[in-house]
Amino acid sequence: MNNLLIDVLDGKKVDRPPVWLMRQAGRYMPEYMEVRRKVTFLELCKNPELAAKVTHQPVDILGVDAAILFSDILIPVEPMGVKLDFDPAPVISNPVRTQKDVDRLTILEPYKDVPFVVETVKLLVKDLNVPLIGFSGAPFTLACYMVEGGGSKNFIEIKRMMHNDYKSFSTLMEKLTISTIKYLQAQIDNGCPVVQIFDTWAGILSPCEYAEMVLPFVNILVDNLKNAHVVYFAKDSATFYKYISNLKCSCIGVDWKIELDEADMQLGTGKFVLQGNMDPVILFTNREKIMNIAKLIVDKGKSLKGHIFNLGHGILPNTPVENVKYLVELIKNGCQ
Amino acid sequence: MNNLLIDVLDGKKVDRPPVWLMRQAGRYMPEYMEVRRKVTFLELCKNPELAAKVTHQPVDILGVDAAILFSDILIPVEPMGVKLDFDPAPVISNPVRTQKDVDRLTILEPYKDVPFVVETVKLLVKDLNVPLIGFSGAPFTLACYMVEGGGSKNFIEIKRMMHNDYKSFSTLMEKLTISTIKYLQAQIDNGCPVVQIFDTWAGILSPCEYAEMVLPFVNILVDNLKNAHVVYFAKDSATFYKYISNLKCSCIGVDWKIELDEADMQLGTGKFVLQGNMDPVILFTNREKIMNIAKLIVDKGKSLKGHIFNLGHGILPNTPVENVKYLVELIKNGCQ
Numbered sequence: 013m014n015n016l017l018i019d020v021l022d023g024k025k026v027d028r029p030p031v032w033l034m035r036q037a038g039r040y041m042p043e044y045m046e047v048r049r050k051v052t053f054l055e056l057c058k059n060p061e062l063a064a065k066v067t068h069q070p071v072d073i074l075g076v077d078a079a080i081l082f083s084d085i086l087i088p089v090e091p092m093g094v095k096l097d098f099d100p101a102p103v104i105s106n107p108v109r110t111q112k113d114v115d116r117l118t119i120l121e122p123y124k125d126v127p128f129v130v131e132t133v134k135l136l137v138k139d140l141n142v143p144l145i146g147f148s149g150a151p152f153t154l155a156c157y158m159v160e161g162g163g164s165k166n167f168i169e170i171k172r173m174m175h176n177d178y179k180s181f182s183t184l185m186e187k188l189t190i191s192t193i194k195y196l197q198a199q200i201d202n203g204c205p206v207v208q209i210f211d212t213w214a215g216i217l218s219p220c221e222y223a224e225m226v227l228p229f230v231n232i233l234v235d236n237l238k239n240a241h242v243v244y245f246a247k248d249s250a251t252f253y254k255y256i257s258n259l260k261c262s263c264i265g266v267d268w269k270i271e272l273d274e275a276d277m278q279l280g281t282g283k284f285v286l287q288g289n290m291d292p293v294i295l296f297t298n299r300e301k302i303m304n305i306a307k308l309i310v311d312k313g314k315s316l317k318g319h320i321f322n323l324g325h326g327i328l329p330n331t332p333v334e335n336v337k338y339l340v341e342l343i344k345n346g347c348q
Numbered sequence: 349m350n351n352l353l354i355d356v357l358d359g360k361k362v363d364r365p366p367v368w369l370m371r372q373a374g375r376y377m378p379e380y381m382e383v384r385r386k387v388t389f390l391e392l393c394k395n396p397e398l399a400a401k402v403t404h405q406p407v408d409i410l411g412v413d414a415a416i417l418f419s420d421i422l423i424p425v426e427p428m429g430v431k432l433d434f435d436p437a438p439v440i441s442n443p444v445r446t447q448k449d450v451d452r453l454t455i456l457e458p459y460k461d462v463p464f465v466v467e468t469v470k471l472l473v474k475d476l477n478v479p480l481i482g483f484s485g486a487p488f489t490l491a492c493y494m495v496e497g498g499g500s501k502n503f504i505e506i507k508r509m510m511h512n513d514y515k516s517f518s519t520l521m522e523k524l525t526i527s528t529i530k531y532l533q534a535q536i537d538n539g540c541p542v543v544q545i546f547d548t549w550a551g552i553l554s555p556c557e558y559a560e561m562v563l564p565f566v567n568i569l570v571d572n573l574k575n576a577h578v579v580y581f582a583k584d585s586a587t588f589y590k591y592i593s594n595l596k597c598s599c600i601g602v603d604w605k606i607e608l609d610e611a612d613m614q615l616g617t618g619k620f621v622l623q624g625n626m627d628p629v630i631l632f633t634n635r636e637k638i639m640n641i642a643k644l645i646v647d648k649g650k651s652l653k654g655h656i657f658n659l660g661h662g663i664l665p666n667t668p669v670e671n672v673k674y675l676v677e678l679i680k681n682g683c684q
Contacts, residue, residue: 328502
């Protein structure tokens with residue numbers, strides 16, 4: 013069993029940073045596309061054998077130090093009462109806009125509502141030789157999708173709800189927080205020693221909005237998870253780090269918009285293990301650049317409490333697989 | 349003549365911050381739409397009488413303390429040798445990808461290539477009773493559009509050029525920097541006492557990429573402009589402020605992702621007048637929220653060297669006009 017990821021999260025000294033890559037199972041990989049051709053994206057997420065298979069692929073093909081459950085952040089919100097489809101971007105045909113819309117949403121009961129996720133976790137932990145990372149969207153990011161009805165450019169609907177109807181917004185956030193606690197705890201209880209919370213859309217807010225209306229729910233979420241390390245990843249949120257510094261989790265995911273040492277300083281020196289932070293577009297350049305930038309990141313990582321090498325966001329479609337393999341090898345060889 | 353904007357930029361003490369709003373002339377305003385219905389967007393930009401008319405509208409209708417030349421940041425790059433259209437987003441059908449593509453680009457000669465811009469400025473300064481702000485895109489933001497061939501989600505092409513073919517990238521940046529100096533100086537020489545440089549896409553980069561490959565050109569640009577105040581606005585770039593702090597300009601535009609006092613600290617306390625920073629989406633909420641948030645911003649502005657009230661990005665289409673009017677009145681009345 014390769015336990016490097018857990019060692020770093022436990023605060024142990026290690027010889028090199030563990031490496032895994034957000035969206036390491038995905039469209040850039042031919043073996044994934046082969047599985048994907050036979051089923052829709054939602055079918056893939058809901059089929060434990062296939063979901064386990066694509067979760068396993070990057071461990072076998074790239075040799076990363078962790079697997080991350082293959083799923084979509086919107087999977088747990090569908091049974092709460094929204095109509096979800098992928099086109100290929102997520103579309104919610106009954107967006108949540110009013111108190112009535114919020115009231116009709118139910119709390120997720122993972123063993124009843126998303127048994128396939130629990131099943132996938134069980135299948136994976138049986139034979140993986142690396143830790144399995146569970147994950148969910150953060151309450152605010154899930155709320156964005158539910159209120160906007162999908163992705164968004166300017167996030168007018170969610171911000172309008174936050175400011176014009178805080179009661180509906182906070183009730184929605186409460187329901188999502190409780191559901192997310194249950195969802196992540198089910199993943200943990202079935203074998204995930206680490207869970208990552210993706211707050212992809214936190215960065216659309218002002219520091220004040222984030223600190224007052226979003227972070228309190230992240231705090232509740234993190235405080236209520238037991239028996240696992242928690243990684244919190246809020247994209248485009250470096251200006252919120254002074255608030256995030258009080259979060260009771262093991263690790264903060266960092267995007268490429270800030271250097272790791274600077275991020276550490278703003279989060280409270282040595283308080284968190286940091287994960288990141290190569291721009292995924294660097295994988296479209298060339299080996300020399302990949303090596304130079306990886307080296308810089310690994311060097312900055314040495315001054316931290318602990319460092320998990322990752323990208324600053326998910327691998328992009330059409331990323332050259334050979335560059336991804338090269339990067340993983342590089343980190344495993346100590347950037348030699 | 350209302351000279352409040354210039355007074356603040358000159359470092360004078362004033363009773364209230366001057367207010368103008370990015371994209372204050374635009375689709376949200378019925379009077380603009382009436383002009384726009386008769387011509388295409390490009391025709392409007394190239395017609396001095398009509399461009400002057402829509403530049404004037406927000407001064408008359410909203411009562412803002414400054415006018416900003418109506419144009420598009422891509423207007424000066426078209427005569428350099430790219431085929432530009434709006435659909436309604438900008439599309440460049442011959443994107444710049446190779447050294448050969450860069451070599452065929454010419455340097456802008458504003459009096460010959462965009463005489464209509466000079467003419468619009470001349471028409472406006474004759475009868476405006478507020479300062480006219482000239483503007484251009486920053487070299488990097490213009491390069492993004494030219495290399496990507498329009499807007500982009502992940503900016504793979506421009507980053508690939510930066511890392512795989514720096515010679516082409518830097519030659520492109522040089523040509524854009526020289527062209528932008530000429531373009532802005534022509535606006536200044538014909539009557540703009542202030543110019544704003546929009547670096548809309550700077551925020552896609554890492555701090556290292558920005559500091560090494562982009563900022564040097566912004567420095568050259570700013571250092572070569574004479575006889576005007578320069579405002580530099582780089583969106584999503586709060587993590588670059590320690591580098592931006594050495595820029596020799598009067599004012600930095602700030603988006604809503606960082607508080608004004610925090611921005612001031614990171615830019616070097618009291619070094620710059622700051623402009624900003626209300627999230628344009630707040631104009632979709634309600635009067636009470638608009639007042640509360642405007643008050644907070646104005647209060648933070650009082651601790652600065654100088655403060656120009658503005659949004660943190662352009663006014664969005666469909667923004668309720670009555671809320672825009674309310675905001676401008678509010679700032680002019682000292683948030684009473």
